[in-house]
Amino acid sequence: MRDLIARWRGESVVTAYDEPSDTWMFIALHDTTLGPAMGGVRMRVYPVIEDALIDAMRLAEGMTYKWATIGFGFGGGKGVLAVRAIPTGDERIRLFRRFGRLVESLRGGYSCGPDLGTTPEDMATISLETTHVHGVRGEGRETVDPGPFTALGVFSGIKAALRHIDGSDALDGKTVLVEGVGDVGAPLARMLGAANARVVIADLDAARAQALAEEIGGETVSADRVIGTVCDVYAPCAVGATVNATTIPLLQCRIVAGSANNQLFEPADADRLHARGVLYAPDYVINAGGATALPLLEMEDPSEEDVRGRIRGFDAILTEIFEEASRDACSPLEAAHRRVERRLRGDD
Ligand code: PHE
Numbered sequence: 223m224r225d226l227i228a229r230w231r232g233e234s235v236v237t238a239y240d241e242p243s244d245t246w247m248f249i250a251l252h253d254t255t256l257g258p259a260m261g262g263v264r265m266r267v268y269p270v271i272e273d274a275l276i277d278a279m280r281l282a283e284g285m286t287y288k289w290a291t292i293g294f295g296f297g298g299g300k301g302v303l304a305v306r307a308i309p310t311g312d313e314r315i316r317l318f319r320r321f322g323r324l325v326e327s328l329r330g331g332y333s334c335g336p337d338l339g340t341t342p343e344d345m346a347t348i349s350l351e352t353t354h355v356h357g358v359r360g361e362g363r364e365t366v367d368p369g370p371f372t373a374l375g376v377f378s379g380i381k382a383a384l385r386h387i388d389g390s391d392a393l394d395g396k397t398v399l400v401e402g403v404g405d406v407g408a409p410l411a412r413m414l415g416a417a418n419a420r421v422v423i424a425d426l427d428a429a430r431a432q433a434l435a436e437e438i439g440g441e442t443v444s445a446d447r448v449i450g451t452v453c454d455v456y457a458p459c460a461v462g463a464t465v466n467a468t469t470i471p472l473l474q475c476r477i478v479a480g481s482a483n484n485q486l487f488e489p490a491d492a493d494r495l496h497a498r499g500v501l502y503a504p505d506y507v508i509n510a511g512g513a514t515a516l517p518l519l520e521m522e523d524p525s526e527e528d529v530r531g532r533i534r535g536f537d538a539i540l541t542e543i544f545e546e547a548s549r550d551a552c553s554p555l556e557a558a559h560r561r562v563e564r565r566l567r568g569d570d
Pocket of ligand 1: 337510512
């Protein structure tokens, strides 16, 4: 872990070991140029603790880019709870209260919200200990689920990608493979189904995939056959790094556009996709719907329609990115990074 921290180009990593549950807690603070760090808290069982630290660091970096892209005054941070087993009941509540106290100890230097493996209800638990938590509103602790907002951004991004390649964003008859139908993938699949796309669903939980496919009139493919399935759009909506040097040569899609954070194993994968002629919608742009909705919905008198309008605007941001990439013959990730660099330097 010493080497990982020494090599990291972020600001700091807060580390706590939670003895009662044998959980390692990491809060990675990547870049606070634009404001205090804000980002979700993820809970997972990791094969080794180092993987959890790497996840926290890479996810925090993604948040820096996300905030800069959507023009919000927050810095990049992310929390990770590396648990032994997914806790339930009282055990879960106690764990999140202790994490809430850790967040509180930073006095606003980091604020959290839901991410993979954590729920709006967990945020309500955290809010018993700190106000530096998002997705919980008012005294009644009404929760806000960012998932459908993230899904809306991905839906708009898929249309932008189709339009860039085909000149039309009609989803009718287009095949979209949604990998992972959790809090984001499920609402995305529903929107795609309603737009008459042919939706193919994969999930580690085969029963969950089947039930959703039946609901929306879609199809399923087993989770281990996602790569290699022929489709127009591959939408990774689960864990990251599914797009890598091994999988890219096997992809049978024209577009990669989904909600997962860190879809690429490494930045060079963006060039590999580009070389294969697969259009990649940079993850931190297309999946910024939740990050857009959470702070806006906390403001006084938020209008959900305004928030949705802003998220639909990702279409225009991505279109600009795709056009800049075409013009400069670079990958869309490179074009998106340039925008972020301009923002962080204050040139934009
Ligand atoms: N975890 C989600 C994301 O990465 C939603 C979220 C955004 C949660 C910002 C907290 C803060 O975008």
